[in-house]
Amino acid sequence: MILGLLFPGVLAVILGAIAHQRSPAMVRAALRSAFGRFVEIMPKIAVALIAAGFIGQLVPAAVVGAHIGPDSGFYGIMLATFAGGFTPGGPIVTFPIVLVLLKAGAGFPQVVAFLTGWSVFALHRMITYEIPMMGWQFSAVRLVSSLILPPIAGYLTILVMTLFGTVPKVF
């Protein structure tokens, strides 16, 4: 929490000082525009967060683990990709789920696909931040560009693990 404030805080102080040196009016204009933007975006984020919380309550979690074992091949990687994409919430929610998945017998390449799917699709994050701020068209472009990433990461993991000597089955 405190650490999370540190980075934007330090950055704000440094940039604020530089801007102040150029012209104090610049800092005032930036504060004004930041405040206006912030107030405009807040209702959207509040509504979206609660909506995402409800959706998270409706979707099951640990059922998936058994289906994405090391031998589950293409099917397992695709399933993991989608499960990841629909997993709501930040790392606080997701990493506990990853541990549950591994315990339930998920393979590591599948878990990489899951994590990558969660990272790049993150329905939750798209609804809450990306669409309100960047517009749905940019979101769509980014989403389509990212569709193949989780399977690529999953298969690269199989490749790397094969080179390292831990051999998971492919297909």
Add this chain to the structure above:
Amino acid sequence: MSGKDVQSGGVRPLIDWRRAFLDTSTLVFAAIMAAAGAAVFVFKGADVFFETIKSELLLLLSFTPKMMLAFFVAALITALVSRQFIARWLGDEAGMRGIALASGVGSVTPGGPMVSFPIVVALSDAGSSRSSMVAYLTSWTTLGFQRIMIWELPLLGIEYAMIRLLVSIPLPFIAALVSLRLPLTDREKHKLDAAKTAAGREPGPERNAGEKP
């Protein structure tokens, strides 16, 4: 949400209340919230329903200060960094160099989406190209240094964390290159039109460009 307002200051009111509450995406989210909330209330009971609302509002409260700071930082970046600079390093002409730079910056940007998205909005307003922004976001999510340090190293162990990092290095480049093949968004079309009109009549004003055919 476009942010032409940052430069043109003065004309725009401090807070646009219509944009805050009545815009389409707010209304769509409100409808989704109502439907999902009703389903939770019916299938999971009132306790879960109120518990979810409470925990989401607490979450919102917890990141509000970060987000305010991030918007301030983004506004400062927009004011300080010239359009020419962004256009040169992250714009359409930057090509692979822009993609690589954006991936590097994305990987070291710490913090959650409340920090990174205001930065992306600022970059977009300043003329950053689509491929750079896609690379930045993909890198921030898959190669994010902070996430690896805080979550993956302790929970997965160094070997697994390193394998995942290794296989993810090509991902921002792949996404950025794919994104170049996709159709233009409305916002990009507007920008392109504005740029064309501005180029048409020599030193003229950049901003009112879209108005005349």
